[in-house]
Amino acid sequence: MSPGPNLSSYEVLQEESAWLAGAAAGLLTETDVVGHILGIRVPPGQGRGAFYHGLMHTIPEVRFLTIFAGDQDDNALSQRVATTQIGEGADIIFTMLNAGLIGVTEAMRGTKTRQIGNVIDWTAVEPGIFVASAVADAGIPRVEAVRDLADGQWQAGTVKAIGLEKPAEVSLALSSDVPADVRAEIDSLRNQIVADRITVATDYDGPELAP
Template sequence: MEEFALLRRLYRNMAAAAVAVALPLAASADDDQLSVSMLLAGQIDDNGFMEAGYNGLVAIRDELGAQIDYIDGVKPEPELLAAALRELAADGPDLIIAHGGQNNQAAETVAAEFPDLKFVVVQGAVTGPNLSSYEVLQEESAWLAGAAAGLLTETGTVGHISGIRVTPGLKGRGGFYHGLMHTNPDAKFLTTFAGDQDDNELSYRVASDEIDQGADIIFTMLNAGRTGAIDAMREHGVFQIGNVRDWYPDHPDVFIASAIANVSVPGLTAARDLAEGRWEGGQIVKIGLEDPDAVSLALSPDVPEEVRSRIDGLRQDIIDGKIEVSTDYDGPELTY
């Protein structure tokens, strides 16, 4: 196992070196070149959260001329995540980004073991002398998505599907629920954390069950497992609200909206802060609707103008502090 780990690290370093050669000569020849490593607890081609994080790492390379490295495909278990972080830390990069709130515990542990390195958790909630969290407030776009669902539902029943119970997902679900209640307090809300972000058979079954219970709009916070939900909704003529990015161009017959939370932004923002001397440990940096490149609600062209106008007003109310986005939820859940 140790030989395999060494070979894997050698391969990754060779790949990173090859990337650096492709960068401008000044960046690759600079002894002070920024080095950034990233841990992704999933696949970089999942069409969702992990791919967005990887895109942020690529942007760090392209914008800042940084040398980059990453590990993906790690199961979201604290021991495995900690081991991967230690592997990245052994190379001594300037910054290690743990992408996703499922890394909170592992990052807190490993950052304490490597006090001379800087760590960031994207969508995290942990801090330390050499550890900060950078978070896009996806609960704000989720709140707007819930508000839109409340205005658009015809059955009066709205669903939500997610996989693992991590803090950002729980906050997104809570934000969506409160947005729904704001515009349609009589709506019935169906929700589940089914246990897996990437299982298409599971997401198809869960979506079908919520549709059978009357849901005509379902908010999905999934990664590679989104395809199963899309298939179920297409079969039944039900609309989906996506997350992370705008899904309408890919499936215009299914997506009525997308609660955009561009999670490529936090890692890039952290790297910019480090490169420009602004990075500090011990803080949580929050990025919300005031930055539309990071957080927004994209609506289908089929959404009526009166709904668009109402959502625009609610967005401004959140920015102005007239509406506080609550993220709590203690109601019933579907179990599988």
């Protein structure tokens, strides 16, 4: 973020929805093995660390399988990586991919493994595959900036963060088959993040799978 005397910055806190996704994965896993697949090391990769910390919050004894596979759009690659993680026992895999998400989805068909998507609500697209989705509207900063300017609220030299306090922009979508007690716990954790009782960390220095 680079605020200045004649500009301001708007930041979508994708890591907050990723943290909740990790917490949900910990509450939902039956094998105590959870995976994560991202293509390349771009800045949104901090969502991996947030997901990890959310996961540790609800199931600290979990086995975490994580990899930067090397390509966001290669479906053959992502399907192979997902198949490997499923073979290692993962029953939930968090994906932060572009077109490569399709390969992971195909790897899961006919298995009990569920996927957690990101950016949009993938549970509305394929509810049988996606158990949750870390929603983060990357386009909302433009809307917020225009709204602030129109309302006379825009201020130069500031950074405006948009997180879980605005659930229409940042949230964790859950599939309809997620149990009520898990939903209640996720709601509680969300409220604690919004109230600053939980700090969302984005660091990760643990082991990674080789691509």
